[in-house]
Amino acid sequence: MDNQINEVTIVGGGTAGWLTAAFLVRFMNLRDEENPTKITLIESPNVPTIGVGEATVPTMAALLKSLGISEKEFFLRCNASFKMGVRFTNWSHDEKGQATSFIHPFEAIRTQLGGQNPAYHFHKYGGPPGREGIDDCMSFSGTAIKKKLGPKFLTHGDYETQLNYAYHLDAGKFAGFLRDISIERGVNHVLDDVEEVEQDERGFISALKLQRQGRRPVELVIDCTGFKGVIITQVLKVTFHDYSKYLLNNRAMAVQIPHKDVSQIEPCTNSTALGAGWVWRVPLYNRIGTGYVFSSHFRSDDEARDEFLQHLGEDGKDAEPRVIPVRIGRMERAW
Helix, strand or coil: CCCCCCEEEEECCHHHHHHHHHHHHHHCCCCCCCCCCEEEEEECCCCCCCCCCCECCCHHHHHHHHCCCCHHHHHHHHCCEEECEEEEEEEEECCCCCEEEEEEECCCCCCCECCECHHHHHHHHCCCCCCCCHHHHHCHHHHHHHCCCCCCCCCCCCCCCCCCCEEECCHHHHHHHHHHHHHHCCCEEEECCEEEEEECCCCCEEEEEECCCEEEECCEEEECCHHHCCCCCCCCCCCEEECCCCCCCCEEEEEEECCCCHHHCCCCEEEEEECCEEEEEEECCCCEEEEEEECCCCCCHHHHHHHHHHHHHHHHCCCCCEEEECCCEEECCCC
């Protein structure tokens, strides 16, 4: 009996859906190009993306490289900038009660002293004058960030580098970029809304009823519908384990603000602690994405908005942050 899956159906677009499509169309058919597995993505034309996930982690560069994506084109299409670490401000205070900051660098500590981790010697003896922070002593990235330098030379090609890095990117443009690449490589793009989901006698998804194109049999479905969980939550009724009593931040508000000087973009994400959470600041090439992740146990939406706008100061004079409820936890079964 032939149990081969001949078509994978992705429900939902955005960065999750199109990154899944780009990955599958790239790797599913490497060993059998004569009988390719069909990849179909069904995307609602009526559901906007949240569009706040603009800072990535260092594995993103390796992923884009493995997908055969031009890094230069990615930067141009997605208003991307380099991210070599995260600066944490106001998360701790010195002996005088003044807020301190430190940089978590993406560059690994390379030096070993007598078999001991260098952090041991730093905490025992401290750093030299002007380098009181461990990030200043143990990594090149912190200095590069403070001097607003990049991780590579202008002569470097795609994914060549001197220092480890990730990206800041426009999530909406990134989804569109991946969509164009995926369609060019053979992904079948269907613009339609899923109205009903059919299950067989085992409870497996057997067909989708689309608003415009009617019933569509399916073999394997990947749910990329975000918080709504159109299939995994609404149809399969997979239990959600709530972690909100452990991870208190359950609300976010986001806004976009302009650069004061585009030549002074910092190659890092900034994370500043406020009274009930923290503010992220993500410098893209064309603008800054910022927002406040907070806990409704300690701030109402109005109180958090006032605190956030006060933090932004003049930058937030005309800002109108939109509030995003966040469900904290995990699905009992992801597969």
